[in-house]
Amino acid sequence: MxxxxxxxxxxxxxxxxxxxxxxxxxxxxxxxxFTAKNASRKVGACHCGMCRxxxxxxxxxxxxxNEITFEGxxxxxxxNSSDWAERGFCRKCxxxxxxxxxxxxxxxVAVGLFDNQEDLEFEIQVFIDKKPSFYSFSNQTNNLTEAExxxxxxxxxx
Numbered sequence: 089m090x091x092x093x094x095x096x097x098x099x100x101x102x103x104x105x106x107x108x109x110x111x112x113x114x115x116x117x118x119x120x121x122f123t124a125k126n127a128s129r130k131v132g133a134c135h136c137g138m139c140r141x142x143x144x145x146x147x148x149x150x151x152x153x154n155e156i157t158f159e160g161x162x163x164x165x166x167x168n169s170s171d172w173a174e175r176g177f178c179r180k181c182x183x184x185x186x187x188x189x190x191x192x193x194x195x196x197v198a199v200g201l202f203d204n205q206e207d208l209e210f211e212i213q214v215f216i217d218k219k220p221s222f223y224s225f226s227n228q229t230n231n232l233t234e235a236e237x238x239x240x241x242x243x244x245x246x
Contacts, residue, residue, distance in 0.1 A: 110127065113197070113203050116183045117162045119209040120164055121159040122156055127150050130148075130151070133149075135214070135220075136217060142175060142184060146223075150197055152186075153194055153195070154195065160178075173189050176188060183198070210229055213225070
């Protein structure tokens with residue numbers, strides 16, 4: 089299980105419908121547009137090495153579930169980043185679009201792509217112990233280390 093799967097289990101079970109809304113957005117060049125029917129208002133950040141290598145910094149995302157549609161799908165390239173997930177980006181401008189779970193097609197979309205970024209709440213940072221020392225967010229968030237994430241979601245020993 090990876091960070092975003094864990095984040096989903098951490099945040100979404102108690103999330104109320106009022107904490108989601110329909111959102112639209114696009115990549116930098118506008119070749120890819122999306123509409124997410126149930127975008128969360130909660131923002132998460134991952135400081136793991138894979139996410140930082142992918143985007144040059146922490147991956148900041150909004151869980152959009154699986155009710156998301158894309159215009160310009162021919163301009164989306166998907167990278168198979170693990171056994172359980174893939175990452176999508178615009179083949180024209182290179183914008184990171186989403187992290188998608190293969191099993192249920194749940195999309196975590198890069199927060200900077202959204203047309204409306206009002207009323208969002210920065211809620212959680214994971215792999216906080218992997219965050220380099222040269223940056224820090226001042227927001228009060230739930231912060232979880234790699235070990236805490238693994239302990240929370242490891243199968244119980246019998």
